[in-house]
Amino acid sequence: xxxxxxxxxxxxxxxxxxxxxxxxxxxxxxxxxxxxxxxxxxxxxxxxxxxxxxxxxxxxxxxxxxxxxxxxxxxxxxxxxxxxxxxxxxxxxxxxxxxxxxxxxxxxxxxxxxxxxxxxxxxxxxxxxxxxxxxxxxxxxxxxxxxxxxxxxxxxxxxxxxxxxxxxxxxxxxxxxxxxxxxxxxxxxxxxxxxxxxxxxxxxxxxxxxxxxxxxxxxxxxxxxxxxxxxxxxxxxxxxxxxxxxxxxxxxxxxxxxxxxxxxxxxxxxxx
DNA sequence: CACTTGACCTGTCCGC
DNA sequence: TGCGGACAGGTCAAGT
Numbered sequence: 001x002x003x004x005x006x007x008x009x010x011x012x013x014x015x016x017x018x019x020x021x022x023x024x025x026x027x028x029x030x031x032x033x034x035x036x037x038x039x040x041x042x043x044x045x046x047x048x049x050x051x052x053x054x055x056x057x058x059x060x061x062x063x064x065x066x067x068x069x070x071x072x073x074x075x076x077x078x079x080x081x082x083x084x085x086x087x088x089x090x091x092x093x094x095x096x097x098x099x100x101x102x103x104x105x106x107x108x109x110x111x112x113x114x115x116x117x118x119x120x121x122x123x124x125x126x127x128x129x130x131x132x133x134x135x136x137x138x139x140x141x142x143x144x145x146x147x148x149x150x151x152x153x154x155x156x157x158x159x160x161x162x163x164x165x166x167x168x169x170x171x172x173x174x175x176x177x178x179x180x181x182x183x184x185x186x187x188x189x190x191x192x193x194x195x196x197x198x199x200x201x202x203x204x205x206x207x208x209x210x211x212x213x214x215x216x217x218x219x220x221x222x223x224x225x226x227x228x229x230x231x232x233x234x235x236x237x238x239x240x241x242x243x244x245x246x247x248x249x250x251x252x253x254x255x256x257x258x259x260x261x262x263x264x265x266x267x268x269x270x271x272x
Numbered sequence: 273c274a275c276t277t278g279a280c281c282t283g284t285c286c287g288c
Numbered sequence: 289t290g291c292g293g294a295c296a297g298g299t300c301a302a303g304t
Contacts, residue, residue: 112298
């Protein structure tokens with residue numbers, strides 16, 4: 001499910017709701033989904049909620065951090081009052097807070113995980129070590145993007161954007177959208193791009209992600225924000241999931257192909 | 273090496 | 289309606 005904008009949307013929601021709450025108890029329905037010692041969490045207070053790439057972090061008192069990776073179908077839903085819909089058959093982990101509100105980690109496909117670690121160990125996590133730059137931070141530039149992309153000169157550009165060491169947080173939806181905004185054929189090899197195309201791609205990545213956040217993320221099937229509401233970015237998407245529609249710019253039919261094993265959408269007239 | 277494919281899971285949708 | 293196969297927001301590991 002979630003790429004950078006979706007995780008960011010959840011982060012913004014949780015920041016409003018759970019900072020300051022105390023963890024009363026913890027329930028693990030799917031041991032595979034949880035890494036670490038859950039007993040450590042008892043009585044800890046939520047200090048902060050943050051995001052790096054597609055990972056959400058919750059800092060707790062006692063120098064502990066909870067990390068969440070939602071992978072394809074994970075959801076993180078905060079519920080303030082009793083609700084009949086929750087938990088459901090996909091609820092893997094439940095955090096009970098002392099004010100009786102709850103945080104549900106649901107994950108149909110069980111690819112996602114929750115992990116408790118010492119906060120100081122975060123930089124040593126292999127997952128974080130490998131990550132490329134955060135695309136929405138000020139120090140990210142088209143030159144950095146170009147340099148990182150050129151480490152994979154013969155890879156199709158859209159596949160290279162998905163590489164989390166090149167730029168972190170971009171997934172399949174926003175990679176397709178970024179190529180459209182840059183008007184570049186996703187199949188084009190990295191080493192065939194000119195500077196003006198790297199610049200356009202940089203803008204395309206930043207703009208598609210920013211737009212994703214603005215519309216509360218993409219809800220193809222699973223994604224909901226922290227209070228269970230869907231995001232509506234896909235209504236404004238140009239190509240992702242639009243294989244039965246026409247290009248909003250030129251009217252040509254949107255193509256769907258497979259690149260690097262992933263569904264890839266583009267306009268064969270606008271993107272060259 | 274660099275790049276591709278399969279595996280991890282569960283569920284849905286599409287074609288025959 | 290039933291059944292098999294392809295496919296789904298991600299990332300690793302193994303294979304070529």
